[in-house]
Amino acid sequence: MTTNPQIPNAEVLLSRLEQKLTPLIQPQTAIIGIHSGGAWIAERLLPLLQQAHPDCSLVFGTLDSSFYRDDYHQRGLHTETRPSQISFDVENRHIILLDDVFYTGRTIRAAMNELFDYGRPASITLAVLVDRGGRELPICPQVAAIQLELPFEQKLQLSRDDNNLLHFSLEANA
Amino acid sequence: MHNPQLTKEGKLQHLLTTEGLPRAILNQILDTAESFVGVAEREVKKVPLLRGKTVCNIFFENSTRTRTTFEIAAKRLSADVITLNVSTSSQSKGETILDTVNNLTAMHADMFVVRHAESGAAHFIARHVAPHIHVINAGDGRHAHPTQGLLDVFTIRRYKPDMHNLRVAIIGDVLHSRVARSEIHALTTLGVPEVRVIAPKTLLPQHVEKLGVQVYHDMNEGLKDVDVVMMLRLQNERMNGALLPSAQEYFKCYGLTPEKLALAKPDAIVMHPGPMNRGVEIDSVVADGGQSVILPQVTYGIAVRMAVMSILAGNSE
Numbered sequence: 001m002t003t004n005p006q007i008p009n010a011e012v013l014l015s016r017l018e019q020k021l022t023p024l025i026q027p028q029t030a031i032i033g034i035h036s037g038g039a040w041i042a043e044r045l046l047p048l049l050q051q052a053h054p055d056c057s058l059v060f061g062t063l064d065s066s067f068y069r070d071d072y073h074q075r076g077l078h079t080e081t082r083p084s085q086i087s088f089d090v091e092n093r094h095i096i097l098l099d100d101v102f103y104t105g106r107t108i109r110a111a112m113n114e115l116f117d118y119g120r121p122a123s124i125t126l127a128v129l130v131d132r133g134g135r136e137l138p139i140c141p142q143v144a145a146i147q148l149e150l151p152f153e154q155k156l157q158l159s160r161d162d163n164n165l166l167h168f169s170l171e172a173n174a
Numbered sequence: 175m176h177n178p179q180l181t182k183e184g185k186l187q188h189l190l191t192t193e194g195l196p197r198a199i200l201n202q203i204l205d206t207a208e209s210f211v212g213v214a215e216r217e218v219k220k221v222p223l224l225r226g227k228t229v230c231n232i233f234f235e236n237s238t239r240t241r242t243t244f245e246i247a248a249k250r251l252s253a254d255v256i257t258l259n260v261s262t263s264s265q266s267k268g269e270t271i272l273d274t275v276n277n278l279t280a281m282h283a284d285m286f287v288v289r290h291a292e293s294g295a296a297h298f299i300a301r302h303v304a305p306h307i308h309v310i311n312a313g314d315g316r317h318a319h320p321t322q323g324l325l326d327v328f329t330i331r332r333y334k335p336d337m338h339n340l341r342v343a344i345i346g347d348v349l350h351s352r353v354a355r356s357e358i359h360a361l362t363t364l365g366v367p368e369v370r371v372i373a374p375k376t377l378l379p380q381h382v383e384k385l386g387v388q389v390y391h392d393m394n395e396g397l398k399d400v401d402v403v404m405m406l407r408l409q410n411e412r413m414n415g416a417l418l419p420s421a422q423e424y425f426k427c428y429g430l431t432p433e434k435l436a437l438a439k440p441d442a443i444v445m446h447p448g449p450m451n452r453g454v455e456i457d458s459v460v461a462d463g464g465q466s467v468i469l470p471q472v473t474y475g476i477a478v479r480m481a482v483m484s485i486l487a488g489n490s491e
Contacts (some may be wrong), residue, residue, distance in 0.1 A: 064209065066209070067209070067213070067221035067222070067223055067484070068221065068222060072223055072488050073488070073490070075488070076185070076485070076488030076489050077206065077223070077484050077485050077488040079202055080205070081205065081206050081209045082209065083208050083209045083211070083212045084209070084212055085212070113222075114221075116218075117216055117217065117218035117220070117221075118216055118217055118218075119217055
């Protein structure tokens, strides 16, 4: 199988993200993944980060920010919304917010707005596998496994196989 | 034939009836409602989708539950909400439906939620409003009550997720029930294999079996092994006509008692769209019992109405 050198290896990036996040864990940390890629990453990282910090009891949640998106009036409601699942108290938590690809910053804006409707966190750290550049808002990830310039026409799409392994592919931007 | 509820691209423009609504749209409404159930459990029970929009509830016919849940749903979507009980206002001064609607449009309303005693009223309004306005039918005569039908289906799906393996019985005054019609269309579109109606002949529409249901006149036969027992309200005014002998007689034959419920599957759920006539169509012991999901129906009604409103408002041309 030939691999496109432009396409990063998601599993390698996941290990790198784990190493970068391990020193940031504190007792009141919660891991929240944004649907769907961020949620997959959060699911994989949670046991590894928990193992590295047996004294901290980490909690896990997922967010779908469809109800907060700024393109609702142009594009309508996303046809596939999934329930956000945050069953712990957000108040005073140190949140690690995970997403697969950071691009314009609009998804993160929406996700943070939703998060604050659950309560007032002590802090939010944004961590992503890929920071592809192109931000349109004053928001940027504190932790990125890789920085990569991609042309507008291309979209980096994360998928998950039957063995729970993550893969990136390049698609045309809609 | 063009479906008057859909845009040229096949998106939902108005919600007037569940009849002829594609399965994909029904599923989108139910899935979106699932996400809104969680919103009601949060610290802040609001999302900003309809911020800056104005929703007008126009009730030409009285209602408490439907009106209130539509109002809560719109407010939780951050819309501005105006509720008009037109039966007690300008209609009694002789204003036509269209004049009422045109006046509200001039006030920049974006969505109308309409209840009317005449079948077809919501269709009529939908045909005449400006293209950016959305209309939701909150009950028109005997015709349709799509959000009630959808919230009932949503409740069923929450308790019995395998829709392709279900037996549902709808019991009571099917003839006058817009709820029953909306439920039957939604259930059959979603692939529920067996929908039964149980009622005396006088309370069933002619050729009801053409809707894809099985007809029973005897509760003891019809309730056997069903997963869902859906009771309908018996409207008191029906008692005065020749359709029924008396409330007591009706309860004896078609009232849901613990003994009759025992014929259904042991884990069957009991539903009722409200308001209930205790001791006429349902025994209090059943209405308040462990198998009753009548109050969850009300709670889910808000989530389903939020889903419908947010899908419609997002589909503006």
